[in-house]
Amino acid sequence: MQEKVHHLVFNHPSFDNHEQVVFCHDPDTGLKAIIGIHSTVLGPALGGTRMWPYEDESIALWDVLRLSRGMSFKASLAGLNLGGGKAVIIADSRTDKTPEMMRAFGRYVNSLSGRYITAEDVGIKEADIRYVKEVTDYVTGIPLEMGGSGDPSPVTAYGVFVGIKAAAKHRWGSENLAGRKVLVQGVGNVGITLVEHLTNAGAEVWVQDVYADRVEEAVAKYRAKPFNGHFAEAEVDIYAPCALGATLNDETIPALRCAIVAGAANNQLADENRHAKMIEERGILYCPDFLINAGGLINVYSEIAKYDRQEALRRTENIYNTLLEVISIAEQQHITTHQAAYVKAQERIQNHKKSLVHS
C-alpha cells in the first residue's frame, strides 16, 4: 500500500482557502513553476513571479502559498481592487533562466485568462518581463518604453522608507533618521534603493548579501558598510529585511538587538502569529511586511487603473498613515501589529464579499 503523504495541497498548513493552485511544466525549456491564486474577491490576483533554486518542490509550494496569501492582504490594505496571487519558478536565475523559459511561463499565465496577473519578484527583472509580455497581456511591471510602469522595486523601496520614518516617529517621537543605524539585509532591486534613501536621510547603513558584488555596489555607490556577522546580532536601531522570508524565527528573535524591524521581504515571520508575539514581547516594533512593502504593487496597479507615477508615489506615501493607524489599533486592542494589519485587511475583503452576495 502506498505510504500516506501529508500536506499535499488542500490540507497544506499554508493553503488557507486558496482558490486555485496551478502546477506548470514545460520539458522543452525546463520550466517548473507553481502559480498560487489565493483570492480574486477584490479583483484579479496580481503578484510577481519569483525565480529561486528551491531545494525541493515542497519548499516552493510552501513559499508560493504564503506569498500569494500575503498579496491578498497587501492589496486590501493598500486599498487596491486586486486579489492575491503569486508564482514561483524553480530555477537558478543566474544560470537557468532563458527567454524561452520566460515565454513558456507567460503562456501558462495567459491560459488563466486574467485570473492571475504577473510582475517581477526575486530573480525576475524587467528584461525577463519583456519575454512574458510577448505571449500574454496579463503582465505588469513592463518597461516604460513599452507603455508600462517599469520596475516596481524603486517604489517598493520608497514605501519601505516611508514606513521606516513612520515607525521612527512612533518609536522615538521623530521621523528624522540622521545618525540612526540600519542594517539592510539583501541589497538587490529593492534593498539598493532603500540604502540610497536611508543614506540621503543621514542614516548609518550596513549591508549584507550572499553575493559580494551586491555588497560592493552598495559600498561604492552609497558608502554603506559591509556587515559580516549574523544579521540578528547586529547592534542597530533598525533591521530592514530585504532578502527572502522567514528570517524572524525561534533562533533569530531572541538574538535581535534592534528597536524596529521594517523591510521589504515578504513573509518575514516564519510562524506569523507566534513570532509576531515573540517580537512584541521583546519590545521590538514590527512593521507588517505586507503593509510597508506595498509600493511596488501600487505602482504596477497603475498599469491597470491608468494612473501616473506621481499618483503611485502619493498612494505609496499613505503607507505612513496606515502603519501608524495599525500600530494604534494594535495598542488599543492589545494585539500584535501583524494581527492588527491582518484584521484590517480581512475586513475589506469580507465586506466586499458580502456586498457581492447581496448585490
Ligand SMILES: NC(=O)c1ccc[n+]([C@@H]2O[C@H](COP(=O)([O-])OP(=O)(O)OC[C@H]3O[C@@H](n4cnc5c(N)ncnc54)[C@H](O)[C@@H]3O)[C@@H](O)[C@H]2O)c1
Ligand atoms: N521587487 C519588488 O518590488 C518587491 C515588492 C514587494 C516585496 N518584495 C520582496 O522584497 C524582497 C527583495 O526583493 P528584490 O526585488 O529586491 O529581490 P532581488 O532578488 O533583487 O534581491 C534580493 C537580494 O537578497 C539577497 N539574498 C538572498 N538571500 C540572502 C541572505 N540569506 N542574506 C543576505 N542576502 C540575501 C540576494 O542575493 C539578492 O541580492 C523579496 O522578499 C521580495 O519578495 C519585492
